[in-house]
Amino acid sequence: MHEFGIAEAILTAVENRADGRPVRLARVRAGAMLRITEPVINQAFSMVSEGSPAEGARVELVVIPVSLACGSCGHTDVSTDPFAVCPACGGTDIDTEGGDELVLESIQLAEAAHVPGHSRGDRGNPVGPA
Incomplete structure (x- = not known):
């Protein structure tokens, strides 16, 4: 199943962008020549993302047409x-062009249960005593 290779490529891009933060959704543009569907890519992504920050995330697929x-x-x-x-x-007798793209368009991060610091005045964790 070529979907696992595609799912692994998506996971790599998601992990690079998420930088360790938990991910809820990945929006991906995929060319029609890749012949993937949203249910199948989500099943493969679910399997390859186990134990990663993207575990439980869903892939939203936008299929890019091929030129004929x-x-x-x-x-x-x-x-x-x-x-x-x-x-x-x-x-x-059809010649095709394009349709082989795979682009991570965006990710949606999961909301953190607790964010350290003061929500109105703090811009991150201060270094040293305040």
Whole structure:
């Protein structure tokens, strides 16, 4: 299952951005040529993220279409189906471009149960006595 490799790549990017903070959601743009779906990538992500700050996080998937060019009639189009036929002539002589992107667009951090310091005046943990 290639989804595990993709899930591991997403986890690496999420961990780099989260810097140890717990993550609730990762929004990912994935090209149609990767042929992944949100339920399957979430299942794989759940397995690879066990024990990490992203454990329990959900992946929100945005599929980026692939560009199609028909070799038979010259029609161009975009599709989220990597196995599309030409919508104009039904031909299968299709050249594709793009659709192989994998981009971590954003993460949503989980709320911390306790944040040290004073919420109105403190900008972090002071070093030394105050």
